[in-house]
Amino acid sequence: MQQFLGKDLSVAEAKKIAKDNYLFREGDPADAMYIIKSGLLAVTKTKGQSEVSLAEISPGSMVGEMGLFDNKPRSANVKAIKETEVIALPYESLNKQLDQLPVWVRAILKNLNETIRESNKKLKQLETANADEERFPPHVINKLMSIFNFVCNKYGKPEANGVSISSVLLRNYTIQIFQEATNKMNSLVNALTELGFATQEDRGDGTQKIVNMKAAELFAFVDWHNDWIYKQEKDKKDPLTEQECKVLNALIHFAKKVEPDKKGLNKVSLTDLQNDSVKEFGQLIKPDDVNSLIEKKYLNEKIMDGSSVFVLLELPFVEPQANNWTLLNNLKRRLR
Structure with a gap:
């Protein structure tokens, strides 16, 4: 890096980050890259109310260099695991140094940067897909469907188009008896409504009347799906x-x-x-x-x-x- 900057080391600025403080956060505008002089940094991604650690950056490494080529916002958080000192190198000064490089070198660097960003984007999409898959694996779909069928079968009131239950009753059974998340049950009932297996009607007091229109088909689905899930692979x-x-x-x-x-x-x-x-x-x-x-x-x-x-x-x-x-x-x- 010193060789890249040549004699213009005046652009560098020392900066200290206390433990658990952020060097920058995801979405912040990018204006500098950093070389870690001492301490330890963590790269994290915000996930709901928590953070997932992606990598650790030790002395001698750099962070924040990707924005130098495209000026895009920060793609992750960087925080200090312990007291850390970094050397800040503003993009404005670094761009002056880049302008001195041959055009083909700048083109290669820009292309590498774009490739890395695209790879990170695809990894994030894959992570999201995996998270969705884990949220509703086959046995969870079957369990939620079974809860819905059970409550409708035991407590449902006959209607012209099926049997009806209260959303409060379904919620209570879902979370209290079967200890499943109510937001997952809501997602299932919404999906069944879209597919024509159920209807939902607001009662004006924040609750809904839910009608199971095709209980026999849903019971048959649960039996079939359960059989398929637990069959030995050779028989599937x-x-x-x-x-x-x-x-x-x-x-x-x-x-x-x-x-x-x-x-x-x-x-x-x-x-x-x-x-x-x-x-x-x-x-x-x-x-x-x-x-x-x-x-x-x-x-x-x-x-x-x-x-x-x-x-x-x-x-x-x-x-x-x-x-x-x-x-x-x-x-x-x-x-x-």
């Missing part, structure tokens, strides 16, 4: 993606238009599926779109009959699978 079928669910639901739609054969299987023409899928479902479904369903053993192999290609569906098996994977995928997307 691979999960279905949202697109695979759309293809399977389309096949089921066409299968119901034909009579089953003597073995109880419904034969669907893949040519008819392709020709009519846009009109029936608003999207083109091609014969090859069923290949992954065959690989995952939700369908049997394709068969030739004359000049056409068909697949055979066992509706009592595939229809619950399609319904449950569709519901699970929709819940996951809304619970993020």
